[in-house]
Amino acid sequence: MIALVAAPFGLKPYGIYLLSLWVVMTIAAIGLNLTLGYAGQISLAQGAFVGIGAYAAALLTTSGWPLWMAFLLAIALSLAIGWLLGYPALRVQHHYLAFVTLSFATLVFLMLRNEEWLTKGVYGISGIPRPTLFGWAAKAPIAFYFFCLGILTLVSLATWWLVRSPWGRAFTALRENPIRADSLGVDTRRYTLMAFAIGSALGGISGVLYAPLVQFIEPTAFNLNLSLNLLLMVMVGGSGYFLGPFLGAAVSVLLPEWARFGSDALYLIMYAIAVMVLMAFCPSGLLGLAHRVLKR
């Protein structure tokens, strides 16, 4: 924790940007980890919700509205749409559910790209301002990093509370044995929809932070690749582990950059091979691997 607070002070702006990006992606990954890791519902649509949040923030703040309104709008939208996305999960599971969420994500991308009257399409929205908090302008890279870190802390605390509450237990039951859960009075339908809604809302929050971070957004950033990347983060970090998303996002955002210093051309190839080897030997991710090692 202390490392996170101290980290940006020695870094150049690009380093601080990366750190902030890691924070933002972690929030989205926490959401996906909730839906997938805890509740066992596969979603390939998390990237779309980041997009929804980002565009909500971009459109509102460039028109002069404050960022907290963007948060409210993004959360409301993501909750509602996420809840609706949960309905297919009541009918189909696993790879079929993956395809449905994949289609949804691509549809959102198409809408973001085509509805130029709203989103300016492929031209994107630029000049997204950073927020001012009670007079303190979070404009400089370091200041904005701390703003993001603050939001991450809030999100983490809320998620920790959720996961340790009876709801968390119900989500685990939903993942491990939905039939048994049903017979014990767990309303599996409601909890499934909730898992989607909350996970998606976190994606939206992530998007609201993403827009002012990069200050220029366009639809391609939120296509299927982002959803797949978030899935990779959750699986590599360790699906269902609380700290999994933190680790997974670090691997996905920071590792390729760090490896770039070692070998300019081959870093992506090495990253790809590393991911494949990890999945072969420890599908429960890095934290699963650590767990296994510690148990001995």
Add this chain to the structure above:
Amino acid sequence: MLPAFFVLAAMKFGGLSFTWALLVGLLVALLVLGLLFKQLVVDPILRHGVLPLVISTLGLALLMKEGVKEFYSAEAQGFPSPWGGTNLTVFGAVISAQSLVIIAVAIAAVGLLQWFLAGTRTGRQMQATAQNPQLARVLGIPVDRMILYTFLVNAALVALASFLVSPIYLAKFTNGELLGLAAFVAAIVGGFNQVRGAIVGGLLLGVADNFVAAYWSAQYRAAIPLFLLIAVILWRPQGLLGRAEERTV
């Protein structure tokens, strides 16, 4: 995407003529995308579940793309086409010879595959393996080899698709993603356990896609396969032509 580059590499580094390069490309595709893919990627990971395999294939896709980009070229390469750019006029509509050849080859390939699966002993063994692996094993069918054949057939078909498509779209390391997704959707819409389903799915998709693009909205053409996919999965998960399979609870 990859088989086309095998051919190009064979011509560039091996100095082979186009026809020989095609053959070499096909063989290398069978080896790498069939045998090696199965032994090195699918077998070790599949027993951990589908999701780890999905992530691995994501990594593999990245590996293949970056590999081609680094070791060959990041630019689009021309791919030779034996039938050139000739066009035919049929009933007033201009159709390129290329398109006709592609349709003909597709139909021939599916017909051949269908005959192979239903008409030959190996093909029937493969079907048995798909329907009930344990029983197949008891009956003496080499199950693992049958599964390998499936991967080999897939590699061959993928190579064929690559050779047919690359002359039109050029060979570039970013190729294949859109087509791969379309193939996936076509397979599901048509029905996963039926070979004819694939052709129905592909045809339906291709026609719908182009009609929508031409007569309605070019921007939302990519939405058609998605709508079809959602509709099929939610209301008829076995696909249009598929047989309903029992789900183990």
Add this chain to the structure above:
Amino acid sequence: MNPVLEVRDLAKAFGGIRAVNGVSFDVREGEILGLIGPNGSGKSTLFNCILGQLAPSAGEVRIDGRGITGMRPCQLNRLGVGRTFQLLQVFPQLTVRENLILAGQEHQKSMWGRLVGRRDAGLGEAADRMIEFFRLSALAQEKAGSLSYGQQKLLDVAMAFMAGPRLVLLDEPAGGVNPTMLAGLRERLREINAMQRATFVVIEHNMEFVMSLCTRVLVLAEGRIISEGTPEEVRADPKVIEAYLGG
């Protein structure tokens, strides 16, 4: 006094196969009703129809006079119906204690109340009591997946009782449990039956278990009830002997 469970003309057909073919019976409060019959006689299907896992083709089910045919399992649970499964169904990643808390938590307050309320939904002591009652104290903090089969069975039964149900349907509770534990299980079931005034319906193949535990026995064969009465009466009934031995 109204029976706790009433089943009227229940039928379930799978295609051409009539698994349950017109079954009617009542269960009175406090009874321990045994349901026996040769394999394939329709016992589990009957259970699944009563419990909302399957939709019956015909007939109706009432609990305390209230029609429940076709209700979802979680709704039934909240009406006070519990069940155990033939195939073991505990939550392997949760500890024994957590399993029990989960089993009872959906009865505490509302869903939102559970979000902001106590972590254990106020069930910590109840879970501990249940653990002690079933002699599982040494295993309370172990992950359920690491327990032996017999211990998981006990946990399964314990979970069915956490919410204090009026009616519990047990699907082969003795299956795979070793003889020493079996006697203990029977004692626990008798005690709970007395303590909670709960009513049981038990499917079993283990004759000795059924006869020593149940107050009344129904015999099912080919989807129909062919005999009914006290354990002794049923054991002596020639129709029953024929159903088990005949072909």
